[in-house]
Amino acid sequence: MPVLEIKNLxxxxxxxxxxxxxxxxxxxxxxxxxxxxxxxxxxxxxxTIGSAILGILPENAQITSGSIQxxxxxxxxxxxxxxxxxxxxxxxxxxxxxxxxxxxxxxIENHLVETILQHxxxxxxxxxxxxxxxxxxxxIPEPEQRIKQYPxxxxxxxxxxxxxxxxxxxxPSLIIADEPTTALDxxxxxxxxxxxRNLAREQEVAxxxxxxxxxxxxxxxxxxxxxxxxxxVEDGETPDVLGRPQKxxxxxxxxxxxxxxxxLDRFSGLLEEPVNGSAAEISHxxxxxxxxxxxxxxxSASAGAKPQSLEISDLSVVFSSRPSLFEKKLExxxxxxxxxxxxxxxxxxxxxxxxSGKSTVAKTIVGIHQAKSGNxxxxxxxxxxxxxRKRDDPTRRSVQMIFQDPYSSLNNxxxxxxxxAEPLRFYNLxxxxxxxxxxxxxxxxxxxxxxxxxxxYPxxxxxxxxxxxxxxxxxxxxxxxxxxxxxxxxxxxxxxxIILNLIKDIQDQFNLSILFISHDLxxxxxxxxxxxxxxxxxxxxxxxxxxxxxxxxxxxxxxxLADIPSLDLLGPPGGIAxxxx
Amino acid sequence: MWRKIIDGTVxxxxxxxxxxxxxxxxxxxxxxxxxxSALFAPLISASNPYDLTTFDLLDSLTxxxxxEKGSSRFLLGTDDQGRDLLSSIxxxxxxxxxxxxxxxxxxxxxxVSLGLMAGYFGGRFDAVVMRIADVQLSLPAILxxxxxxxxxxxxxxxxxxDRLMFFVLVVAIGLSLWVNFARTARASTFVERNKEYVQAxxxxxxxxxxxxLTHILPNIMSPLLVIMTIDxxxxxxxxxxxxxxxxxxxxxxxxxGTLIRIGTEYIFSGExxxxxxxxxxxxxxxxxxxxxxxxxxDVLNPKLK
Numbered sequence: 001m002p003v004l005e006i007k008n009l010x011x012x013x014x015x016x017x018x019x020x021x022x023x024x025x026x027x028x029x030x031x032x033x034x035x036x037x038x039x040x041x042x043x044x045x046x047x048t049i050g051s052a053i054l055g056i057l058p059e060n061a062q063i064t065s066g067s068i069q070x071x072x073x074x075x076x077x078x079x080x081x082x083x084x085x086x087x088x089x090x091x092x093x094x095x096x097x098x099x100x101x102x103x104x105x106x107x108i109e110n111h112l113v114e115t116i117l118q119h120x121x122x123x124x125x126x127x128x129x130x131x132x133x134x135x136x137x138x139x140i141p142e143p144e145q146r147i148k149q150y151p152x153x154x155x156x157x158x159x160x161x162x163x164x165x166x167x168x169x170x171x172p173s174l175i176i177a178d179e180p181t182t183a184l185d186x187x188x189x190x191x192x193x194x195x196x197r198n199l200a201r202e203q204e205v206a207x208x209x210x211x212x213x214x215x216x217x218x219x220x221x222x223x224x225x226x227x228x229x230x231x232x233v234e235d236g237e238t239p240d241v242l243g244r245p246q247k248x249x250x251x252x253x254x255x256x257x258x259x260x261x262x263x264l265d266r267f268s269g270l271l272e273e274p275v276n277g278s279a280a281e282i283s284h285x286x287x288x289x290x291x292x293x294x295x296x297x298x299x300s301a302s303a304g305a306k307p308q309s310l311e312i313s314d315l316s317v318v319f320s321s322r323p324s325l326f327e328k329k330l331e332x333x334x335x336x337x338x339x340x341x342x343x344x345x346x347x348x349x350x351x352x353x354x355x356s357g358k359s360t361v362a363k364t365i366v367g368i369h370q371a372k373s374g375n376x377x378x379x380x381x382x383x384x385x386x387x388x389r390k391r392d393d394p395t396r397r398s399v400q401m402i403f404q405d406p407y408s409s410l411n412n413x414x415x416x417x418x419x420x421a422e423p424l425r426f427y428n429l430x431x432x433x434x435x436x437x438x439x440x441x442x443x444x445x446x447x448x449x450x451x452x453x454x455x456x457y458p459x460x461x462x463x464x465x466x467x468x469x470x471x472x473x474x475x476x477x478x479x480x481x482x483x484x485x486x487x488x489x490x491x492x493x494x495x496x497x498i499i500l501n502l503i504k505d506i507q508d509q510f511n512l513s514i515l516f517i518s519h520d521l522x523x524x525x526x527x528x529x530x531x532x533x534x535x536x537x538x539x540x541x542x543x544x545x546x547x548x549x550x551x552x553x554x555x556x557x558x559x560x561l562a563d564i565p566s567l568d569l570l571g572p573p574g575g576i577a578x579x580x581x
Numbered sequence: 582m583w584r585k586i587i588d589g590t591v592x593x594x595x596x597x598x599x600x601x602x603x604x605x606x607x608x609x610x611x612x613x614x615x616x617x618s619a620l621f622a623p624l625i626s627a628s629n630p631y632d633l634t635t636f637d638l639l640d641s642l643t644x645x646x647x648x649e650k651g652s653s654r655f656l657l658g659t660d661d662q663g664r665d666l667l668s669s670i671x672x673x674x675x676x677x678x679x680x681x682x683x684x685x686x687x688x689x690x691x692x693v694s695l696g697l698m699a700g701y702f703g704g705r706f707d708a709v710v711m712r713i714a715d716v717q718l719s720l721p722a723i724l725x726x727x728x729x730x731x732x733x734x735x736x737x738x739x740x741x742x743d744r745l746m747f748f749v750l751v752v753a754i755g756l757s758l759w760v761n762f763a764r765t766a767r768a769s770t771f772v773e774r775n776k777e778y779v780q781a782x783x784x785x786x787x788x789x790x791x792x793x794l795t796h797i798l799p800n801i802m803s804p805l806l807v808i809m810t811i812d813x814x815x816x817x818x819x820x821x822x823x824x825x826x827x828x829x830x831x832x833x834x835x836x837x838g839t840l841i842r843i844g845t846e847y848i849f850s851g852e853x854x855x856x857x858x859x860x861x862x863x864x865x866x867x868x869x870x871x872x873x874x875x876x877x878x879d880v881l882n883p884k885l886k
Contacts (some may be wrong), residue, residue: 016588016597366784389786396786409777413799426785473781 001072002029003173003206004053006560009056009076011048011230022048022061024230030223032173035200035207037217037238037255040227041492042463043211046210048230050176052076053208054081054091071173089119092167094177094196098159098184102151107137107145108162112169118369119170134165140503153405157188161574164195168203177201178210179242186354186563187518193220212492218242239244242475242570256497258522260549260564266504267526268499290434290442295478295510309492309513310365310399310481315374315385317360334360338374340515342481342530347514349528349545351521356538358517362483363425365515366399378481397427400474403501404486406466410458416469417454420444443472447502464495473501475510482507483515488523500526521564525549533557584731598880608872619675626668627654631834636663642852658854660843669835670844670862676836677863680750681817685809687755688816689840692762693805697793699763700770711767714760725757726750726819730828743831750829754819761808803881810874816865821863837863 011023023045024234032038038046053068055078068076070090078086087093095101102111112131113124122130128147135143138161151159167175177196181189197220200207209221216226217238224242225235226249233249234241245251256267316337323330335357342348352358363369365376367389376383378395389396403409410419420440423429430436441451447468458466467487474482484503488496500523507514516527524531524545530535531548531558533541541554552558584601591597599605609813618625628635640663651658657666697705698855718724733749734742752854763766773779774797823829824838832839844856 089609256783367786368780368783391786391788393786397786399784401779401784403777409781411778411796411800426787477785574822 002031003071004028004208005067005069006049006053007067009049009052009068011045011052011061011062012064013058013061015060022230023052025113025464026066026225026227026230026232028223028225028232028235030174030206030208032187032204032206033201034198034222035209035220037221037224038174038208038210038227039212039214041212041230041253041494044227045229045230047178049227050178050208050210053174053176054148054163055080055086056087067484067485075293078167087323088115090172091174091176092170092172094160094163094175094180095169095177096182098151098163101163102159104151107148107150108154110465111162111166113477115166116169118422131165131169134169135162137168137199138162138165139191140165141541154369156184157191160184160188160192161195164192164199168205171203172205172206174206176208176210181216182211182213187559189216190219190565192564196220196460210268213565214242214493215567216256216569218567218570219565226253235305237377253494254570256494257567257570258497258500258520258526259567260525260561261567263525263546266501283495287438287442287445290438291446294434294439294442295475298328309346310342310376310378311340312365312376312385312517313339313374314363315339315361315376316372316485317357317369318372321371333538334369335364335371338534338537338539340532340539340542342513343516344513345507345511346529347527349524349531350515350517350534351519351524351531352534355518355536356534358519359485360537361534362485362515363402364403365483367393367395397423397429397477398479399481399483400479402470402487404468404473405490406463406470409470409488410473412458414456414457416444416456419458420454420473420476421471421472427477429476429478439476444469446475446506447472462495463491464499467491467499468502471499471506475506479512481513481515483517485517486519487516489518489520496523501520501574503527521549521560533560556576595880599876602876604759604872605876606707608869608876611865611869612873615674615869616678616861618671619678622668622671622675626654626665626671628665628668630664630669630672633833636665638663642847642855644852645854657858658852660840660855661847665878666840666858669840670837670859673835673837673840673859674862674866676830676834677820677838677866679818680747680754680820680830680836681813684751684754684758684816684820686749688758688812689762689805689809691755692759692768693766693798695759696763696766697770697797697801697811700767700791701774701797707767710763714763717757717760720757722754722757722819723822724789726753726823727826727828729753729756730823734828743834746830750820750823754816755818758812758816761812762805765804765808769804770797773797773800807874807881810870810877814870814874817870818865818867837866 006029007027009023009026010021013020013022014273019390026045028036028051038049040046048057048061052063055075057063063076066076067074070086075083075086102318109128109131110133113127116127116130117124120127132143135147140146140161142159146154151162171515177194180196184192193216196207199205199432210215211217223236224238226233226241228249234245234247242254245254315335315338316333319332319334321327322330338361340348340361350358350361360369364371364385371385371390374385376385378399383393383395408409417440418441421436424436424439440454444451444454449468451464451479453461458469461469487503488499492497503514504527506512514527516524518524528545531544531545533554534541535556541548541552541557548557549561552561587597587600591600594778619670623629630636636659640655640659641661643655643697645658646653646656654666655665657670659666660669677758695710730749730753732744733752737745739747777791779796782796820829820836821838821841825842827842830836833844840859841856841863844859848856
């Protein structure tokens with residue numbers, strides 16, 4: 001008998017704009033010791049299924065039909081009290097962020113013993129003994145001492161292990177893991193995943209793993225369901241579904257996953273993101289021309305050997321802060337003698353874990369931070385990076401930046417038209433030539449949105465569309481150098497592929513030089529010609545991209561590459577993808 | 582029925598919640614009625630209480646019209662000078678509202694500009710402004726207002742007192758209320774400052790004042806709007822208190838507070854209406870402004886939804 005069996009589940013949200021079916025006719029079944037993956041992009045309904053099983057749907061949602069059976073017992077119609085006993089007992093949960101899922105005021109012992117006593121009839125000593133046993137099982141060294149400690153004394157990975165110990169200590173038959181590794185670094189992700197897999201096997205627990213990350217899915221699940229808009233698109237054994245996808249949507253999803261082991265010129269076989277309205281074809285070629293002249297005139301065509309676009313040498317940045325007037329200044333060396341060169345029309349990928357100084361490099365280039373020492377030349381002209389940059393400095397315009405979070409990088413109170421036109425107005429780029437509205441419409445069409453979107457506000461757009469708007473804003477200033485700081489890490493994988501394609505297209509058309517910052521090696525591989533790896537403010541490896549991925553020199557880089565989940569299970573990306581020779 | 586109509590027709594989220602909330606509808610219509618009757622007081626009131634020639638001492642202490650000795654000329658009766666109480670209340674509300682609104686504007690200008698700068702620049706400027714704010718907070722608002730009022734009275738020539746009292750009150754009340762705005766503006770600016778659209782503006786090299794006014798200010802308006810309404814009630818109350826204590830507007834231009842003070846002298850001799858009606862007006866005004874404020878807070882704060 002399967003541990004969990006869901007049959008024809010429908011979940012409906014009622015809002016004032018009418019009913020919205022978040023989950024439609026979803027079925028799956030899960031045996032003990034198995035891991036089932038729920039994959040899908042944001043809004044696909046995967047978390048709603050998790051909440052429905054746990055009986056914690058929001059007030060305006062209800063299960064309209066279907067059944068959820070746990071060990072053969074129907075649970076979808078239980079009352080609150082009965083459900084309360086079930087949660088944390090027969091069903092337990094691993095949440096995304098171990099920073100917030102543990103109470104910082106309680107010791108690990110409080111957490112574990114409380115949970116064990118809640119579900120089993122034991123004395124406190126016995127419970128403590130059990131708790132220590134569970135900590136040992138999840139791989140925490142010296143559990144007798146560490147159980148007395150508070151959550152903040154544990155690292156992120158160790159904390160997630162504690163959360164897992166909490167999940168198994170009530171001897172559940174089903175664990176729901178909602179994006180259990182999304183908040184963790186790649187190296188720790190691998191350990192946590194293998195821990196979950198081993199526990200599932202040894203403890204005979206069924207695990208329902210909710211994630212958007214194909215790498216995680218490929219690594220540990222036995223079976224999967226692919227969800228899209230609440231529909232179950234495809235399900236089955238993981239290798240079958242990922243290796244020989246039957247449905248268009250699945251194929252599309254798989255082609256959008258950036259691969260660490262090969263570089264594609266473009267992601268192909270993608271379904272385009274639906275754009276509001278359709279752009280008239282005739283105006284399209286015209287506006288393309290406007291965009292082209294706008295971006296390319298007044299720029300010396302770089303013929304022959306590729307000149308250097310931007311070069312920084314010996315760059316050191318020190319942050320100092322004074323906690324109070326009466327205390328000594330604290331200094332923190334953010335960057336230590338960094339050397340980088342970006343050639344015209346090429347992309348330099350900057351990789352490193354969080355806190356390694358990647359963003360500091362970008363912010364020093366654009367002049368938000370001042371350097372302590374070092375030089376920067378842009379188009380063979382020296383730029384003073386030691387002092388505050390002047391407002392009329394030419395790099396202000398010719399270096400533009402695309403940010404990580406499209407939800408915070410656009411001013412919510414401005415119309416799209418004004419957001420894009422602001423650089424035009426501020427840099428005084430219009431000297432009587434093309435009228436402002438023509439250029440703004442040309443830019444919005446260049447990034448694949450219609451001119452109708454110009455009169456809307458940012459909140460009316462999805463993440464991917466917002467990122468397109470951010471790109472349009474960066475382009476309208478006629479930049480020659482773009483800094484992309486994790487431009488896709490807040491986006492779904494298929495949207496990421498579309499945005500990466502867009503950046504590539506624009507780079508090809510307008511010969512832009514790009515500094516591409518990311519923690520995501522597979523993404524960097526698709527984008528970068530050269531690559532620089534940063535660790536603790538220093539560059540540990542720097543060179544052309546392809547050799548780096550095949551034969552990394554530095555031990556740190558080798559480690560980084562080894563921790564990437566293997567995607568060998570996945571079918572070839574796209575139907576007609578051509579590999580780069 | 583009403584709900585069905587709204588569900589179908591109102592697109593705007595703010596208006597949707599507004600039309601669905603009974604308390605918001607009632608309180609804002611009360612506010613609107615009071616505001617309009619105060620604005621058009623010269624047109625709708627029977628007599629002008631500021632004009633000494635229009636009232637007669639013989640009419641003094643007439644009870645409301647439904648009482649035995651009442652007269653239909655004075656719907657709510659008259660005060661000790663023979664002024665029509667209803668007209669006095671309308672004019673008084675007009676004055677109270679004017680002082681309240683002007684002093685809130687004054688407090689917003691000072692508080693929000695200091696708060697914006699403190700939140701954006703941080704450092705020493707922030708430390709100094711916030712310490713001043715802390716000192717200000719440790720003094721009760723009424724004390725600050727009394728202090729400033731007293732200083733102004735000492736400095737200004739006696740002949741100018743009556744004419745300038747309005748502005749003295751505005752400064753006194755405004756200065757005791759700016760802290761709320763400064764703190765809220767500072768905290769919200771702190772959050773907005775680190776968002777990427779502000780960084781984008783900084784990279785462009787936009788002047789600081791332009792980033793503050795065109796980018797940050799519109800994004801921190803929601804919490805400020807809530808405090809503005811709630812503090813408006815406090816400002817009106819402060820003005821009434823000051824006038825009640827006799828340090829507010831002059832007696833020949835009665836505000837609600839002045840009327841209540843006059844009324845207390847007669848409360849034990851049976852002329853209850855002089856104190857009851859102005860107090861009732863003040864209570865209705867304060868409660869409805871506060872309810873509008875509460876509604877704004879609930880709708881504009883996504884966490885409370």
